[in-house]
Amino acid sequence: MYCQEMLLLACLLLLLGGQPPLTSTTTTTTLVAAMTIANQDLERYFRPANATHSYTSIGEERLTMDFYNFAFLNWSYVDSQNIIREIEFSEEKARYGEGRVLNVTGRLIHISTADDISDDFACTPYIRGTLGMPLPEKGVSWIALVRRGRCTFEDKVKHVHQYNAAGVIIYNDKQVMQLEKMQIKNKNRNIAAVITYQAIGLELASTVDKGINVTISIIEGRRGVRSVSSLNRTSVLFVSISFIVLMIISLVWLIFYYIQRFRYMQAKDQQSRNLCSVTKKAIMKIPTKTGKMTDEKDMDSDCCAICIESYKPADIIRILPCKHEFHKNCIDPWLIEHRTCPMCKLDVLKFYGYVVGDQIYQTPSPQHNAPSAAATTAAAAAAAAATTTTATATGRVS
Ligand SMILES: *[C@@H]1O[C@H](CO)[C@@H](O)[C@H](O)[C@H]1NC(C)=O
Ligand SMILES: *[C@@H]1O[C@H](CO)[C@@H](O)[C@H](O)[C@H]1NC(C)=O
Ligand SMILES: *[C@@H]1O[C@H](CO)[C@@H](O)[C@H](O)[C@H]1NC(C)=O
Ligand SMILES: *[C@@H]1O[C@H](CO)[C@@H](O)[C@H](O)[C@H]1NC(C)=O
Numbered sequence: 001m002y003c004q005e006m007l008l009l010a011c012l013l014l015l016l017g018g019q020p021p022l023t024s025t026t027t028t029t030t031l032v033a034a035m036t037i038a039n040q041d042l043e044r045y046f047r048p049a050n051a052t053h054s055y056t057s058i059g060e061e062r063l064t065m066d067f068y069n070f071a072f073l074n075w076s077y078v079d080s081q082n083i084i085r086e087i088e089f090s091e092e093k094a095r096y097g098e099g100r101v102l103n104v105t106g107r108l109i110h111i112s113t114a115d116d117i118s119d120d121f122a123c124t125p126y127i128r129g130t131l132g133m134p135l136p137e138k139g140v141s142w143i144a145l146v147r148r149g150r151c152t153f154e155d156k157v158k159h160v161h162q163y164n165a166a167g168v169i170i171y172n173d174k175q176v177m178q179l180e181k182m183q184i185k186n187k188n189r190n191i192a193a194v195i196t197y198q199a200i201g202l203e204l205a206s207t208v209d210k211g212i213n214v215t216i217s218i219i220e221g222r223r224g225v226r227s228v229s230s231l232n233r234t235s236v237l238f239v240s241i242s243f244i245v246l247m248i249i250s251l252v253w254l255i256f257y258y259i260q261r262f263r264y265m266q267a268k269d270q271q272s273r274n275l276c277s278v279t280k281k282a283i284m285k286i287p288t289k290t291g292k293m294t295d296e297k298d299m300d301s302d303c304c305a306i307c308i309e310s311y312k313p314a315d316i317i318r319i320l321p322c323k324h325e326f327h328k329n330c331i332d333p334w335l336i337e338h339r340t341c342p343m344c345k346l347d348v349l350k351f352y353g354y355v356v357g358d359q360i361y362q363t364p365s366p367q368h369n370a371p372s373a374a375a376t377t378a379a380a381a382a383a384a385a386a387t388t389t390t391a392t393a394t395g396r397v398s
Helices: 002-016 020-046 059-063 153-161 198-209 230-285 328-338 366-397
Strands: 065-078 084-087 094-096 104-110 142-147 167-171 192-196 214-227 288-290 316-319 325-327
Touching: 065 192, 065 198, 104 167, 104 198, 142 153, 142 198, 153 167, 153 192, 167 198, 167 214, 198 214, 230 328, 316 328, 325 328
Parallel strands: 104 142, 142 167, 167 192
Antiparallel strands: 065 084, 065 094, 065 214, 094 192, 104 214, 288 316, 316 325
């Protein structure tokens, strides 16, 4: 039994592959979502790599490789007590974009625009120096401080480069855990472009805005190649989501199947119990007699067809409505199981009107009342005859 269930489960799982109407919607959405992630990743790693590094690897490897290059930011200024303050970080706090990797030192300029001194996005070509002051003349090494956002990194770098900035520090407009790589296409510009954290950018901006001259250095730090597992992660994610969806669908199917099956079994059980009780009632109506009348010459009915034993005078014999006779002990279990005469297949329940069509009645159905009443009277008559025969039989025996 258990084995059979397991087989069924296996079949069900196999069948699920070919069950489009129920499963298609969920599966499709998953597919689309997963593909979107994959596309983003692909786009990121298929970008023209010649802007990043001259030593490009073979096309395939670009998918899983990420070139990184971090930068130190050290700065110094003279504070109000005429003390030189130097700020150095023990680890890199900035990351180069995809342009050139250069070491530069210069005066820090917090970018503003001609219209708005608080606009430090450098998204227009009309940029000014700290708090709207003019930018340093050509020949002075200066580094621009620009806020991230509103336009592309490419535009920001282009705008500060046209005023001969040696470098540009773009600071994040929100807090991030990791520095992303800026995409800057033109690697021939002689400018060091790095991105840094929001906190550092704001600190620099507030220092410069106080009118303090800050000298800052961008120094090349760690560099390397890291294999990127996000593509692998995507496929793993896709596979696991598909698997989970499949599991859920099969589970739902299994539960559905077992509920159906349970209900069917219950209905069947109820029906067979009904049938059993009705059959018992019907059997009560079938007349019996005792012994076999010796004057009956019918040799066929001389022995019980079920146990193949001849009737003895003391045996209780049941006479079915079709006039076939059997031992009561033999025919009763048979009738409870089969409900028909073993010889001519006459349906006892139908005869007495307990079953009409597929309907089972606890009492004989109305349209069968008349014939069954007749049968009852006939049975009563037979019973009377039986008692007389019993009387005679016993009389004879005694
Ligand atoms: C910048 O900081 C690094 C790390 O502390 C240090 O090695 C380097 O000499 C500093 N450079 C300047 C110009 O201060
Ligand atoms: C920048 O400076 C560091 C330390 O002084 C040095 O190791 C590195 O090679 C320099 N990078 C470039 C591109 O000059
Ligand atoms: C990358 O290289 C190709 C061919 O070498 C060139 O056509 C393309 O313009 C380059 N892209 C960038 C952004 O420099
Ligand atoms: C900052 O540097 C500029 C140009 O070198 C100079 O004119 C200005 O006086 C300096 N400001 C301070 C506060 O040292």
